[in-house]
Amino acid sequence: MASPDGGRTVEQWRRYLAEYSAEVLRGAPEDELHEVGDLQRSAGWLGFDGAGEGRLAALEQRLGVRLPQSYRSFLAASDGWLNLGPFMWTMRTSGEVGWLRDADVGLWEILRENATPEEGALADRALLVSGDGDAQYWLLDPGDVSAAGEWAAYVWASWYPGLGDRYDSFAELVDAERASFEDLSGRDGRPVHPDGADELVGEGREWALKGEVRAAAEAFADAAVKGSGTGAYLAVILNAFLDPAHTHHEIRNGILAHPHVVEEVGLEQVRAEAVPLFLYHSARTGSSVAPHRQLFAGILTEEEIEQIDTFSPTQLPESPDFQEALHRARTLVQAGATDHAWSILEAALPHWHSDSPCRIAPVVLLTDPMLQDLVTPERARTIVTTPRGSNRY
Structure with missing residues (x-):
């Protein structure tokens, strides 16, 4: 220096x-x-x-x-x-x-x-x-x-x-x-200083589950610079709750454009979280998906890419208690009781958990067709600032 x-x-x-x-x-x-x-x-x-x-x-x-x-x-x-x-x-x-x-x-x-x-x-x-x-x-x-x-x-x-x-x-x-x-090389999967990346991801996940979003974001960003695909992925997912307006751009450039990110996190999770988030925010902003279809090669099948506007993701498994809360909330939304539906989900947040090192929050609340309009930007921030996994932390 x-x-x-x-x-x-x-x-x-x-x-x-x-x-x-x-x-x-x-x-x-x-x-x-x-x-x-x-x-x-x-x-x-x-x-x-x-x-x-x-x-x-x-x-x-x-x-x-x-x-x-x-x-x-x-x-x-x-x-x-x-x-x-x-x-x-x-x-x-x-x-x-x-x-x-x-x-x-x-x-x-x-x-x-x-x-x-x-x-x-x-x-x-x-x-x-x-x-x-x-x-x-x-x-x-x-x-x-x-x-x-x-x-x-x-x-x-x-x-x-x-x-x-x-x-x-x-x-x-x-x-x-x-x-x-160094930043660009690490985010492209060619880190200059890779040592310590896994530890940073672990620290970031602990901060994220405690609702300490700023500390979590810093740890994930530092891990991404060290070449961690998981760190890069979780940084984007966390920001999808904190800054929804830029979700489309960040998923395109931070996840879909980087094969090492998809490889580390796994196709199942990318298909269940990142792809529907990208499509949802494209629809909300009126952006055409057509120019970006090449980004989905190797992630979606050719048939799914051709019919990208109707892509229906498989949801990741949730714990029984949280799955029950999702079911009750969907039923209430159908009945028009949206505020009650949100109260059910908000009460269930502290008990949400996942054993996957690549999951930090219930992204399903942002991608489920029946629930996504329920989650305002303020509520999205509430989701990730609420300590989660209370039975473990």
């Missing part, structure tokens, strides 16, 4: 970048390493020789300014770099770095086009340090300097309405990109 003042020495960069190189070479998909040659692979180093003092001095003379320490030390450790972030493929060398207005006139004009006065001024003075990337660029701002002499850093990407997050230094930006790489 960067020091408190945002800096990093040449030796610190070399150690840091050697570790990061090993992580990227071990965890990145092969199609993201197309710029990496045999020399980098054999050396375990995604960079190049460092820029000597002569080259750095020539760069600073050309720019007319002294570079901030963390970026200057980076160039001294490696003059250029490959795959410094998930969407950043190359960094400019000391011979290519330049003021944005000169180095990439087209980008400068784009940034100026719809910029606020502050953003326009920043674009006029920004230093462009990145090369090829996935429609993103890294900028350093000489007009925003810390007490330690570090320049603020920004990522501009085509999908941002304006400039992205501000970082105190170039080193802090690299730290953020490395954390993003």
Whole structure:
């Protein structure tokens, strides 16, 4: 990590970048390493020789300014770099770095086009340090300097309405990109640091059953970054109760798009919980399922995919007491006594339990055609904040 003042020495960069190189070479998909040659692979180093003092001095003379320490030390450790972030493929060398207005006139004009006065001024003075990337660029701002002499850093990407997050230094930006790489790799089932994932899932499940949703969510998220498909699944399921508006998006990207999640949790549970949740929220928002049918390959049969709008899931087994509560609630809903039906379910919640390590709440309350409209967002939150399994905890 960067020091408190945002800096990093040449030796610190070399150690840091050697570790990061090993992580990227071990965890990145092969199609993201197309710029990496045999020399980098054999050396375990995604960079190049460092820029000597002569080259750095020539760069600073050309720019007319002294570079901030963390970026200057980076160039001294490696003059250029490959795959410094998930969407950043190359960094400019000391011979290519330049003021944005000169180095990439087209980008400068784009940034100026719809910029606020502050953003326009920043674009006029920004230093462009990145090369090829996935429609993103890294900028350093000489007009925003810390007490330690570090320049603020920004990522501009085509999908941002304006400039992205501000970082105190170039080193802090690299730290953020490395954390993003670790997060994305873990969630894709290629964890950088897998140790402790199972323990985090266990802790998260204990918190979840006690109704401590914030602690549970943090544990599941940390487990997902460590490559746990179960952690990723339970994070999405928990949030389906806490933030129903984003359920459709999270199931699509957090479960259905990741084979390791489906494999760990098992087809039976994914078919019983995630698929009907996805379909229900698609229907509620008026979203078409057709563009996403490929996500169900290997989860549903071809016939079920063809008739996806009429898919009827098999429900997971519940304990006898809770199953009786479900039956009584359905009967009351049919009779129009919806408030009474909810009171029956609410009273049964503390006694709900499951021996499955992949279950934390009665998702059936969100997927059952007769009960799902009974569960308002407020009631959904009540379900997961109520301690459950009272006969065991």
